[in-house]
Amino acid sequence: MSVAGHQVEEPEDREASFSALLEDSMEDLYDNAPCGYLSTLLDGEIAKVNATLLTWLGYRREDLVGRRSFADLLSVGGKLYHETHYAPMLRMHGEARELALDLVTADGHRLPVLVTATVKKNQDGDPLLVRITVFDARERRAYERELLRARREAERERERLQRLTSTLQRTLLPAELPEVLGLEIAAHYHAASSDQVGGDFYDVFPLDADRWGFFLGDVCGKGPQAAVLTSLTRYTLRAAAVHDTDPVAVLSTLNSVLRQRHDPGAPRFCTVVFGLLQPDGDDFAVSLASGGHPPPLVIRADGEVDVLTTPGGQLVGALPDAHFVATSARLTPGDVLVLYTDGLTEARRADGLMLGEDEERLPALAAGFAGTGARAVVDSLAEVLTAWADEPSDDTAILALGPRPPEAR
């Protein structure tokens, strides 16, 4: 019989050739098996041991049989484990499987092994002796040590990354918000990830003696590229506002800058609100422009909430001739202007519902915080966020500006 030129042996021939190879002596198989064999009495005294294990340990048979117990072969830690786990397991279950132990060789070296033991019983079920197999686990133990080392190294790397990330994140947010006479300013930043720099940003800064610029936005993406984009956006906004304070002009400049190194396959864009703030008596006049950003709210002292929409304003950096739309508002003492990123409105409840799914929800919630001041509004919104989504999955920035009542200045 021939298949593709190969001779295939008949079954009888194969049995004959196996037979010649097979162990003809069970004693030889026992002695020279590729694992250690050991039989002990119930008290642990070694009754029988194979040559493989003797070779591994460097003992002569007469050193062990009738003279030493299995526990004598173990390291100090192994003896303890034998006492607390191995022996009780054998007594209760009649077997102990794949225990990782260290044997100590005649010359004092440790030999990591995997031990499996079963209790041999007589016909009446009374225990007679313990049979033990011992597998050399040096390579496995080395592998486990390597795994452990790699894991510790990864944990250290992760800690380093988190430190780096939080440091970088701090450089992208103002260290402290400026003091503006008569104005309370408060901000909140929630970073969704501790090992990735978030893409939300905000700032408040002086333009001249009595004018202030502010912005809040969200760049696309996360991580190092988002950090670079955030940095570029922040500095561009501040520089552009010095050149021309008109909020629409500021956003147009940012759009040009983001388009300058335009890569069609990896657009760099952000949504941002840029505004100017100017004291006027006890009030503050605000003019702002939005580039595709969720509309700011003005929470009036009396509980009314104005949504400062800028219909048609487009995100910044995505389109060559992006269109930006301005609006203005007057803040009287007790009013609070609130800017926020979509981490707040797109926060998802456990059932998947977004906080801003109903566009009336945020203004309605905000109305409840009327008259409490900028700090309290920010803190309340931060509480709303964590109450809505246990672990908000997106970064969230909130910035609030509110004229203080004259008597509180």
Added chain:
Amino acid sequence: MSGLRITTAAEGTTHRVVLTGELDHETAPELERTLARLPQAAGHRLVIDLSGLALCDSSGLTTFIVARERALAAGTGFELTAPPPPVSRMLRVTGLDRVLLARHPQDA
């Protein structure tokens, strides 16, 4: 089970892509690859049907912006149709509705 199902069909020179599910940072690259493989030429049209889209995040917007730029460069018409309310709102807030959504005669 979240995820995005993408089906494409060609009718003459119009390629219609129907999206069902969630378009986010995990699924956007697959859509990006699918759109990049579609043949584009002057006079062709690429229509993306969003009616089955349960979620679209900024990665999704990025994908649409990239696809639109590539289409325009090739002379291919590009439009999104039938966005469900949350996606429609996102397009409106970001001002992309004017450039990405199909223009109806009454808007012209």
